[in-house]
Amino acid sequence: MDFRLTDEQQLLRRTVREFADIEIRPHVRDWDETQHFPIELVPKLAELGLLGIQWPEEYGGAGMSALDYCICIEELARVDPSVALSVAAHNGLSSAHLAMFGSEEQKRAFLMPLARGEKIGAWGLTEATSGSDAAGLRTTATRSGECWVLNGSKHFTTHGRVGDLFVVMAVTDRSAGTKGISAFIVERGTPGMTPGKKEDKLGMRASDTSEVVFDNCSVPVDRLIGAEGQGFVNALQVLDAGRIGIAALSVGLAQGAYEAALAYARERTAFGQTIDRFQAIQWKLADNATRIEAARLMTYRAAVLKDRGERMTLESAMAKLYASEIAVQAADDCVQIHGGYGFVKDYPAEKFFRDVKLTTIGEGTSEIQRLVIARHLLS
Numbered sequence: 001m002d003f004r005l006t007d008e009q010q011l012l013r014r015t016v017r018e019f020a021d022i023e024i025r026p027h028v029r030d031w032d033e034t035q036h037f038p039i040e041l042v043p044k045l046a047e048l049g050l051l052g053i054q055w056p057e058e059y060g061g062a063g064m065s066a067l068d069y070c071i072c073i074e075e076l077a078r079v080d081p082s083v084a085l086s087v088a089a090h091n092g093l094s095s096a097h098l099a100m101f102g103s104e105e106q107k108r109a110f111l112m113p114l115a116r117g118e119k120i121g122a123w124g125l126t127e128a129t130s131g132s133d134a135a136g137l138r139t140t141a142t143r144s145g146e147c148w149v150l151n152g153s154k155h156f157t158t159h160g161r162v163g164d165l166f167v168v169m170a171v172t173d174r175s176a177g178t179k180g181i182s183a184f185i186v187e188r189g190t191p192g193m194t195p196g197k198k199e200d201k202l203g204m205r206a207s208d209t210s211e212v213v214f215d216n217c218s219v220p221v222d223r224l225i226g227a228e229g230q231g232f233v234n235a236l237q238v239l240d241a242g243r244i245g246i247a248a249l250s251v252g253l254a255q256g257a258y259e260a261a262l263a264y265a266r267e268r269t270a271f272g273q274t275i276d277r278f279q280a281i282q283w284k285l286a287d288n289a290t291r292i293e294a295a296r297l298m299t300y301r302a303a304v305l306k307d308r309g310e311r312m313t314l315e316s317a318m319a320k321l322y323a324s325e326i327a328v329q330a331a332d333d334c335v336q337i338h339g340g341y342g343f344v345k346d347y348p349a350e351k352f353f354r355d356v357k358l359t360t361i362g363e364g365t366s367e368i369q370r371l372v373i374a375r376h377l378l379s
């Protein structure tokens with residue numbers, strides 16, 4: 001057990017941190033206020049390899065490890081959690097589904113442009129009436145000759161409006177339950193597929209979240225990913241790994257909030273001294289620094305298990321649950337330490353406070369993580 005990052009990983013952290021500070025930080029407030037998805041950032045993210053972090057170089061990826069992936073997502077989230085969310089969804093959902101279960105031809109045709117950042121990925125599991133109960137989805141795919149015809153709609157799809165390549169889960173055999181759901185690749189512009197309502201969100205506002213509608217949307221049979229009926233089982237495996245990304249996002253967000261609170265506490269004076277002299281403030285800072293470190297270690301452990309090819313459903317659920325909940329606390333304490341200034345947009349505190357809530361909801365709520373963990377404990 002070696003807790004040190006390698007020299008390369010330390011360099012990676014410094015590189016992504018510098019990138020986020022220079023290319024993202026100056027725009028954070030504007031992108032948030034205008035709900036602007038920063039499409040102009042995509043080539044720069046691609047240049048650093050951040051849109052194909054874990055995929056082999058032969059598929060256009062950067063060939064990095066799951067632990068490296070955590071470092072990248074953390075450093076983006078420290079500055080702008082919504083950029084980190086988009087990068088995590090692109091890498092950890094749509095691209096991951098193709099990398100894990102796509103055929104060789106599908107990887108070359110669809111994973112490669114995603115990994116190179118030439119196309120933006122989206123992944124549609126959630127529907128209006130099925131989120132946690134994802135197997136209750138209603139979108140159907142019906143075989144018709146050499147095509148599958150999709151009908152239905154997806155809710156809360158990250159990149160639903162800006163995405164180029166969609167991985168969509170749909171029912172192919174209603175009688176087979178979770179074994180009757182399959183995954184399909186749908187390209188933007190396919191007749192019958194239209195982006196629906198863009199959500200006006202509390203936080204993560206620079207990350208596009210939209211509805212996607214399928215109305216007799218016909219895709220060739222070779223767009224089926226993996227075996228027919230395996231789509232839901234595969235989606236759960238994608239989520240196992242994806243949760244490590246959301247845990248890393250939570251750690252990075254908490255780190256950003258903690259650092260903002262620390263900097264403010266050192267400057268702000270009350271009763272003739274800076275507020276970092278008050279024990280009440282010091283304890284908040286100490287508790288947050290400790291919790292963030294614990295969450296980081298849990299997240300890295302899940303990532304290392306993934307890198308070793310071991311099962312990590314339990315560890316990724318634990319890391320996601322803990323990291324997201326301590327991040328909520330860190331963002332809350334950040335606002336509290338800022339006092340009234342934590343309530344206004346001149347400081348980053350209120351944005352962390354709004355953004356953080358997604359981490360206990362997306363890719364499985366805290367309740368669902370507890371359910372997954374309990375199932376393992378009781379099995």
Ligand SMILES: Cc1cc2nc3c(=O)[nH]c(=O)nc-3n(C[C@H](O)[C@H](O)[C@H](O)COP(=O)(O)OP(=O)(O)OC[C@H]3O[C@@H](n4cnc5c(N)ncnc54)[C@H](O)[C@@H]3O)c2cc1C
Pocket residue numbers: 089093122123124125126129130131132133155156157158159204209358361362363364365366367368371
């Ligand atoms: C910004 C954003 C981006 C997203 N991106 C994507 C995406 O790219 N692709 C995608 O497919 N989805 C995406 N989602 C959807 C997200 O995964 C779901 O919102 C989430 O899984 C919760 O589902 P729900 O919203 O339907 O809530 P529900 O499932 O309706 O849950 C409501 C409440 O009931 C609780 N609950 C439900 N079932 C149980 C249970 N069995 N035991 C205890 N409590 C329970 C939940 O924990 C929650 O507190 C995104 C959501 C957001 C907000």
